[in-house]
Amino acid sequence: MLAPERRTRVDLLAAGAIALVVLLAAGVIWLRSDARGTTSVTARTPATPADSALSVPESLTEAWRAASGATTAPIVVGGAVVTADDGTVTGRDRATGDEIWHYRRDMPLCGAIGAWNTAVAVYRDRSGCGQVTQLDGSTGTREAQRNSEADDVVALSEDGTYATARGSTRLEVWRSDLVRTLEYGRVDAPVNPKAQPRTGCELLSSGSSSGRLAVVERCPDETAARLSVQNPAPKDNTEPEEYGTTLLDDAGEDVRVIAVSGDRTALYLPPGPASTPGSGGRIGVYDGTGAIVDQFPVAGEVSPTAVAVKVGSTFTWWTGSRVIALRTTDLTPTWTFDGALGPGTAMAGQILVPVADAVAVLDAATGAQIHRIPVDRSPAPTGAGDPIRSAALGSMLLEQRGDEVVALH
Numbered sequence: 001m002l003a004p005e006r007r008t009r010v011d012l013l014a015a016g017a018i019a020l021v022v023l024l025a026a027g028v029i030w031l032r033s034d035a036r037g038t039t040s041v042t043a044r045t046p047a048t049p050a051d052s053a054l055s056v057p058e059s060l061t062e063a064w065r066a067a068s069g070a071t072t073a074p075i076v077v078g079g080a081v082v083t084a085d086d087g088t089v090t091g092r093d094r095a096t097g098d099e100i101w102h103y104r105r106d107m108p109l110c111g112a113i114g115a116w117n118t119a120v121a122v123y124r125d126r127s128g129c130g131q132v133t134q135l136d137g138s139t140g141t142r143e144a145q146r147n148s149e150a151d152d153v154v155a156l157s158e159d160g161t162y163a164t165a166r167g168s169t170r171l172e173v174w175r176s177d178l179v180r181t182l183e184y185g186r187v188d189a190p191v192n193p194k195a196q197p198r199t200g201c202e203l204l205s206s207g208s209s210s211g212r213l214a215v216v217e218r219c220p221d222e223t224a225a226r227l228s229v230q231n232p233a234p235k236d237n238t239e240p241e242e243y244g245t246t247l248l249d250d251a252g253e254d255v256r257v258i259a260v261s262g263d264r265t266a267l268y269l270p271p272g273p274a275s276t277p278g279s280g281g282r283i284g285v286y287d288g289t290g291a292i293v294d295q296f297p298v299a300g301e302v303s304p305t306a307v308a309v310k311v312g313s314t315f316t317w318w319t320g321s322r323v324i325a326l327r328t329t330d331l332t333p334t335w336t337f338d339g340a341l342g343p344g345t346a347m348a349g350q351i352l353v354p355v356a357d358a359v360a361v362l363d364a365a366t367g368a369q370i371h372r373i374p375v376d377r378s379p380a381p382t383g384a385g386d387p388i389r390s391a392a393l394g395s396m397l398l399e400q401r402g403d404e405v406v407a408l409h
Helices: 009-032
Strands: 038-041 061-066 076-077 079-083 088-092 101-105 110-116 118-125 128-136 142-147 154-160 165-168 170-174 180-185 202-208 213-218 224-229 242-247 255-260 264-269 282-285 292-298 309-311 313-320 320-327 333-338 345-349 349-354 358-363 370-372 389-393 396-401 404-408
Touching: 038 349, 061 079, 061 349, 076 110, 079 110, 079 118, 079 404, 088 110, 101 128, 110 154, 118 154, 142 202, 142 345, 154 202, 180 213, 202 292, 213 255, 213 264, 242 282, 255 309, 255 313, 255 358, 264 292, 313 349, 345 389, 349 389
Parallel strands: 202 255
Antiparallel strands: 038 101, 061 404, 076 079, 079 088, 088 101, 110 118, 118 128, 128 142, 154 165, 165 170, 170 180, 202 213, 213 224, 224 242, 255 264, 264 282, 282 292, 309 313, 313 320, 320 333, 345 349, 349 358, 358 370, 389 396, 396 404
């Protein structure tokens, strides 16, 4: 019969050392993990979908307001209103503004948008604005997540199919599960160094549809900005697939993408050095290969913060003082409305546009004003020159005024 094994002092010290190493390793993993410094409180009772408004309200009164410095437009997803400020994304009861869920990280919040009926929040770490979390709108439950290389400042947009994060040197396109479908521009560790069509370019503006991504960039040794039209989801996400590219040498410095619809792209083309003195800017419409097919004059100045949104079968482009409507089929301008403070939104088949001390109710087909609803916007919002962005949730109207979201009912 074998003698029973006995633990010696050396065995106990070795076991203790192993346990200590395991604990230290676990601590290092925790300190470096995304879970550290993250708080996620989901809704006890999910938000419910809002019924579509059957008519535009006769009056509008402020119901609540909340800080939302990390958004540029109200986020309405899953029956909730989502705000984003100071590292925290909050789902709110649409009627009261009370919190129903929140997601917080101890990182700077680069921005948040609504996409695919979820809220997409982007945080900044040492690699830039590339820590991305997708949150269910009704409950705040975490869905997809991704980490990417990114610039320290990014502009977020979505077209219903894809979301885009564009910095000054690098752009990424994501599908609804946050899988990257395209990287464009700066690539820190390229698998194929020659995959990108150009290098060292500054990305100035972008827009997308389900079939096209339009990027305006300025590249070294080129005398003008360049429009690149490409596939938002090429076969290999590291190798852009260009359909065409055009040097915009007949336009001034501040060229911008207004809208992309189908395979058409509308650009704002400011007057260039060779333009006739006193001539204004233009809307240039380009086909799916980047060739210009039409252009239309734009009267007056265009704000650096001009923005377009899709409202039903129309894009409404706020230029800084007016709204110009563009058909989604071919991006042809159809009507203009003066005195606007933002691009507006749709409710009950009509377009609601913010104006001084009111909301103008417009006929969607003609832009004719039907009537005005008085609105008290005191105190004046911060961010002079920024558009007032709107969204409808049932019969409630949300306005982003500077760094606040205001609910009107």
